[in-house]
Amino acid sequence: MQAIDFYMVDAFSQKTFGGNAAAVCPLVEWLPDATLLAMAKQHNQSETAFFVRTDSGFELRWFTTQYEINLCGHATLAAAHVIFEHLDYPHTDIRFSTRFVGELRVTRNGDWLTLDFPAWETKPVDAPPLLLESLGINGCEEVRLGRDYLVVLKDEMQVRNLRPDIHAMLPLEKMVCVTAPGEQYDFVSRFFCPGEAVAEDPVTGSAHSMLIPYWGDKLGKTTMLAKQVSARGGELRCQWNGDRVLIGGQAxxxxxxxVMLR
Structure with a gap:
């Protein structure tokens, strides 16, 4: 039998029951991929972060209940929180090596952790009719496409009031991020995950890799404050540095x- 430490962390929140929950498992060495996926399925969270300590930092991977993914912001924040808070890590800077997006850094300043992520480009596209139908809207300000669909609405209340048919989005084969200018924040967003265990992601760090460059260009700003207006909600401090973005949050x-593996 093998015993593995297990943590559940509410990322992008300063208190429990807020932000986005992620499972985190520190490993001594990598287990078979099939075992990592089975663990993620058992945890039944939107993502489980696994990491292994190396001479130069940590190797980090993320699994949903379906497959390994290329980037996850809230689970990276959760993993960094575990390292800083529970593993007697003496430094204020963590370097994660990843399989898909290279090196990621997380820095600590008091209660705030800041992710250093790649900036993702989006390009304007014609809105697929199914996209608007599944969101329950007749039109929008703009639709863009990067890793995910980015749908821009007129104002915050439109984003808050959406009642989408998330299952109907499955044929799009993409996640869907909806955003608008905020009332008290520079911008707000929601993020929908058709086919995943968590249909609406409460706070999505990786989506801000495309939101920050978009709104930075739109607003003429490099420093912004964002809010994901899901039921649990989360606040993010955002900075646009060319081909990188800084995403700050608490946990x-x-x-x-x-976890007892037999």
């Missing part, structure tokens, strides 16, 4: 335990 530990 709170909800659960500490052991």
């Amino acid at each position: 709170a530990t909800y659960l500490i335990g052991k």
